Amino acid sequence: MKNLVEKYAGLSKALYHLCSKKEMIRRKCINLGRMECDLLNYLNSVNKPVCMNDLSVEMKVSHSRITRIIDTLERKKLVRRFSSKIDRRSWLTEITKKGEDTSKRTILDFMNLQEDLLSRLPEDKIETIYQSISIYLTAYRDALNKIEKEI
Numbered sequence: 001m002k003n004l005v006e007k008y009a010g011l012s013k014a015l016y017h018l019c020s021k022k023e024m025i026r027r028k029c030i031n032l033g034r035m036e037c038d039l040l041n042y043l044n045s046v047n048k049p050v051c052m053n054d055l056s057v058e059m060k061v062s063h064s065r066i067t068r069i070i071d072t073l074e075r076k077k078l079v080r081r082f083s084s085k086i087d088r089r090s091w092l093t094e095i096t097k098k099g100e101d102t103s104k105r106t107i108l109d110f111m112n113l114q115e116d117l118l119s120r121l122p123e124d125k126i127e128t129i130y131q132s133i134s135i136y137l138t139a140y141r142d143a144l145n146k147i148e149k150e151i
Contacts, residue, residue, distance in 0.1 A: 012140070026109060030102055031076075035059065035069050037106065040078055040095065044103035049092035051084070078102055 023034060032040065039059055043050060050058075056066040070093055073079040078099035084090040095103070121129060 022110075022113065026106055030106060032102075033072075035061070035065075036073055039066075039069055040073060040099055040103050041106065043079060043093065043095040044100055047095070049082075049094040052081075052091045052093060055093065073099070 023037075026037070030037070039055065042055075042058060052066055052070065053063060055070075056063045059066060059069075061069075070079060070081055074081055076098075078096060079093050080096055081091055081093050084092050118126060
């Protein structure tokens with residue numbers, strides 16, 4: 001059993017490093033940090049102005065951190081910030097056309113990576129690999145959720 005645990009720990013570590021490398025390459029290509037990318041993709045997915053306070057809740061970071069991220073994205077002309085017409089104390093942020101294009105490019109790049117990856121797998125094993133990885137990820141998620149509840 002110990003050998004099997006070590007084998008799966010190695011697999012988990014390898015998956016983590018591959019995902020980290022993919023993220024690093026993606027961010028380097030679009031010259032954005034992880035939080036900037038995540039926030040831009042979120043704004044693109046909701047496709048409407050979002051209150052800065054709601055962004056801090058959604059991204060699970062402080063209001064000051066959201067402000068710094070928005071400052072950076074605004075300088076790069078990827079988002080636009082403006083005061084709310086309903087509540088002048090509230091500030092809204094929305095994605096710009098350039099921001100939408102950048103977000104869509106990251107999604108397209110990711111899909112192209114997946115296509116390349118699939119072309120490298122034996123065609124007759126693609127579905128089996130998918131099912132096996134799905135089972136592994138579900139078990140991994142459940143194990144992490146259990147630990148998180150205990151903390």
